[in-house]
Amino acid sequence: MPGAQARLTAFFARRLSVEDIRLFKPHLNAFAGAAKEMGIAPDEGMLIAAHGWDVAGARAAGLQAAFVTHPGKVLYPLAVEPTLVVAEINDLAARLAAIPHL
16 A cells, blocks of 8 residues: 555545556656546645656646655756755654744
8 A cells, every 4th residue: 555664644634646646756647637536626735745757747737746855866857846845754744834824
């Protein structure tokens, strides 16, 4: 199961996977399908990833995106910049908690 290795699925109400829709990132419909499944507009969603292609695909599809830096992982220089760049997931949680409308 996706997410099982990182043991993160327990922290989320729902898991969406490209394996369920059989469209793989960075296909734009993979992101649009996730937003539709959640009943939100793409700009109301956020992808969190440590892979430049995931961030580039999400931003191209109109989603917000957070890039979690890891050694050897880089953003695509010609893609739309991520909404946030953080060193670790705890940094992301703190930054999101500081946004008044969330």
